[in-house]
Structure formats: structure tokens, C-alpha cells
Amino acid sequence: MSVFDHAEFDNHEEVVFCHDEATGLKAIIAVHDTTMGPSLGGTRMWNYASSEEALTDVLRLSRGMTYKSALAGLPLGGGKAVIIGNAKTDKSPELFKAYGRFVDSLGGKYITAEDVNIRTSDIELVATQTRFVAGTEGKAGDPSPHTALGTYLGVKAAAKHAFGSDDLKGLKVAVQGIGAVGYDFAAYLAKEGAILTVCDVNQDAVDKAVKELGATAVSIDDVYDVDMDIFAPCALGATVNDATLQRIGAKVIAGSANNQLATPAHDKIVQDMGILYAPDYVINAGGVIHVCSEASAMSTEETAARVRAIYDTLDRIFTRAKAENRPTGEIADEMAREILAAKAASRG
Numbered sequence: 198m199s200v201f202d203h204a205e206f207d208n209h210e211e212v213v214f215c216h217d218e219a220t221g222l223k224a225i226i227a228v229h230d231t232t233m234g235p236s237l238g239g240t241r242m243w244n245y246a247s248s249e250e251a252l253t254d255v256l257r258l259s260r261g262m263t264y265k266s267a268l269a270g271l272p273l274g275g276g277k278a279v280i281i282g283n284a285k286t287d288k289s290p291e292l293f294k295a296y297g298r299f300v301d302s303l304g305g306k307y308i309t310a311e312d313v314n315i316r317t318s319d320i321e322l323v324a325t326q327t328r329f330v331a332g333t334e335g336k337a338g339d340p341s342p343h344t345a346l347g348t349y350l351g352v353k354a355a356a357k358h359a360f361g362s363d364d365l366k367g368l369k370v371a372v373q374g375i376g377a378v379g380y381d382f383a384a385y386l387a388k389e390g391a392i393l394t395v396c397d398v399n400q401d402a403v404d405k406a407v408k409e410l411g412a413t414a415v416s417i418d419d420v421y422d423v424d425m426d427i428f429a430p431c432a433l434g435a436t437v438n439d440a441t442l443q444r445i446g447a448k449v450i451a452g453s454a455n456n457q458l459a460t461p462a463h464d465k466i467v468q469d470m471g472i473l474y475a476p477d478y479v480i481n482a483g484g485v486i487h488v489c490s491e492a493s494a495m496s497t498e499e500t501a502a503r504v505r506a507i508y509d510t511l512d513r514i515f516t517r518a519k520a521e522n523r524p525t526g527e528i529a530d531e532m533a534r535e536i537l538a539a540k541a542a543s544r545g
């Protein structure tokens with residue numbers, strides 16, 4: 198397997214294969230781009246079927262972090278790491294310490310945080326070996342409230358373009374997933390008078406949203422069929438796909454979930470269907486803004502201002518997508534590359 202020829206390579210600055218025989222650690226750290234600053238992105242633990250699959254995932258995710266942080270106006274580049282293994286059976290304190298030494302060996306070019314299957318306690322172990330970690334207990338804390346606020350503001354920006362006003366009162370919103378982000382997000386919508394339908398595999402979460410937010414409950418299978426203006430995926434990725442698009446009657450798709458579109462081609466497909474899609478990595482950037490506030494000692498005011506700016510960034514993306522009759526995801530990627538190019542040019 199050649200890394201340089203890999204379809205997702207996309208000019209990565211550095212790709213580090215980490216192996217520690219004593220602990221069984223197998224990890225890949227991908228540093229995509231440090232034009233804007235040190236790369237920051239979570240570490241994911243997954244039982245990949247092959248090292249090729251792990252490489253594909255980490256390359257794709259690290260490039261996504263470059264674009265996400267650039268569009269969020271952060272002094273951060275993009276990076277990501279994956280630990281290959283079963284999160285239920287393969288974790289050990291020694292494994293995370295060995296991983297921490299690899300992170301440290303990059304000298305700050307990569308700052309890690311939590312991602313899928315990695316807990317704060319795992320990151321605490323990594324932090325015993327390196328200071329290049331963010332999202333540890335007692336520092337910036339849970340990013341979900343900022344993610345929820347940014348997602349809510351992003352939905353307002355989308356409503357302005359799709360319905361002519363960013364007032365959500367009376368709009369019907371289906372929220373898929375009422376977890377850490379989904380609940381707070383739904384609470385903002387309820388406060389503004391949106392009409393909520395919610396679903397979750399966790400019945401307690403659904404009951405809470407029904408009781409406290411006046412939401413209507415629907416099963417996870419039926420959520421695509423409800424009468425809605427806005428579909429808000431706040432649970433899993435890839436729920437916007439060929440099958441669900443036959444059923445989703447919304448004019449807007451905007452939520453916090455990562456990787457909402459099943460494939461890159463769905464960016465154009467949703468545009469062709471007349472649906473306004475808020476690119477996921479733009480609308481859910483509140484989380485990385487929050488983590489960045491810890492990594493770069495950003496003030497509370499600056500953090501809040503950057504989260505609020507998600508509205509303006511999406512506003513610009515939607516305006517340009519309409520003017521150029523192009524998909525919103527494509528425009529977002531292009532705007533991120535423009536930010537990187539301008540920064541690189543300013544350095545001479």
C-alpha cells in the first residue's frame with residue numbers, strides 16, 4: 198500500500214504509523230495541514246477490518262479537520278488519529294501511555310482530543326506522557342453546549358435562505374437523536390417556538406424531550422416520514438442517503454451529526470432535490486471551537502463570538518451556492534481552501 202498514491206492522501210504533511218509491541222498499540226496519526234496552526238483532531242479507536250481501512254479513515258478525517266478549523270476561523274490546522282483495536286477489549290493504561298509518547302514525539306504539531314470510543318479517562322492517560330492534548334477533565338470540559346448553540350444558529354441561517362426568515366417560530370423540525378448535543382439544540386428550538394418531533398433509541402431521552410420541550414415522539418424508523426420543514430440529524434452519520442431521501446420531505450437538512458451524507462455525491466443530489474444542506478463540519482464546529490479555547494487559551498468572549506460566527510459563515514456559503522448554482526458542501530470546501538491559500542500567500 199502506498200500512502201503517497203492513496204486516493205485520500207491529498208497532500209498530507211505527515212502520516213505517522215505508531216507501533217508498540219509491548220502494549221499491542223497500532224495507531225496512525227495523520228497531520229494534514231498546519232498552515233493555520235498546529236493540527237488538532239480527536240483520536241478514534243475502531244476495530245478496522247484492515248490497516249488500509251484505518252488509513253483511509255484517518256486521512257479523510259484529518260483533511261476534514263483542516264477545513265473545519267479553517268472555516269471556523271481558528272488558529273489550528275487539521276489532524277486526526279486512529280487506534281486500531283477493539284475499544285471493549287484492547288484498552289489498557291500502558292497502551293494509552295505508549296500512544297501518548299508517539300503524540301509527544303511530534304512536538305506539538307498534532308494536538309489530540311477525544312473521538313469515537315475514546316473517553317476522557319483515556320485522554321488523561323495520554324496526558325501523562327504529553328502536554329499536547331485538549332479536552333481533558335477540569336479544563337475546557339464538555340464541548341456539547343457550544344456545539345448545540347452553533348447548530349441552532351446554523352439552522353437559523355438555513356431557515357433564512359430556505360424560508361425567507363431566520364425566525365424558527367412555527368417551523369416543523371425533526372430531531373434525530375436527543376443526546377448531549379441534540380437535547381440542548383432542541384431546547385433552543387423549543388424556546389423559539391419551533392414545532393419539534395424527536396426520536397432516539399434511548400427512551401428516557403425521548404420522554405424527557407416530550408415532557409420538558411413539548412416535543413412529539415416518533416420511532417427511529419418513522420422519523421424520515423414525518424411532516425417537517427427541517428430535518429436535523431444529531432445522532433449517527435450517513436442518515437442522508439438514497440433510501441432516506443425518498444422519504445425526507447424537508448426543505449432543509451441541518452444538524453450536528455458528523456458525516457451526515459452517505460457519500461460525497463449526495464451533496465449534489467440534495468441540491469438537485471431543492472434541499473438546502475448545511476455542511477456538517479461547518480454547522481457543528483462549536484465543539485472544535487470549544488476545544489480550541491482550551492488549546493490556545495481563548496477568552497470566553499472570543500469563544501462565544503466564534504460560535505456565533507457559524508451563522509455568518511453558513512450565510513456566506515448559502516449565498517454563494519445559490520449565486521453559482523453549486524452544492525453547499527462543495528462551496529464550503531472551496532472556501533476553506535481559499536482561507537488556507539490566503540494564509541500561505543501572506544507568509545510569502
Ligand SMILES: NC(=O)c1ccc[n+]([C@@H]2O[C@H](COP(=O)([O-])OP(=O)(O)OC[C@H]3O[C@@H](n4cnc5c(N)ncnc54)[C@H](O)[C@@H]3O)[C@@H](O)[C@H]2O)c1
Pocket residue numbers: 340341342344373374375376377378379396397398399402417431432433434453454455481482483484485
Ligand atoms: N458532542 C459534540 O460536541 C459534537 C461536536 C461535533 C459533532 N458532534 C456530532 O453530533 C452527533 C451527536 O453527538 P453527541 O455528543 O450528542 O452524542 P450522544 O451520544 O450524546 O448523542 C447521540 C444520541 O443519538 C442516539 N441515537 C443512537 N442511534 C440512534 C438512531 N438510530 N436514531 C436516533 N437516535 C439514535 C443516542 O441514543 C444518543 O442519545 C454525533 O454525530 C457527533 O459526532 C458532536
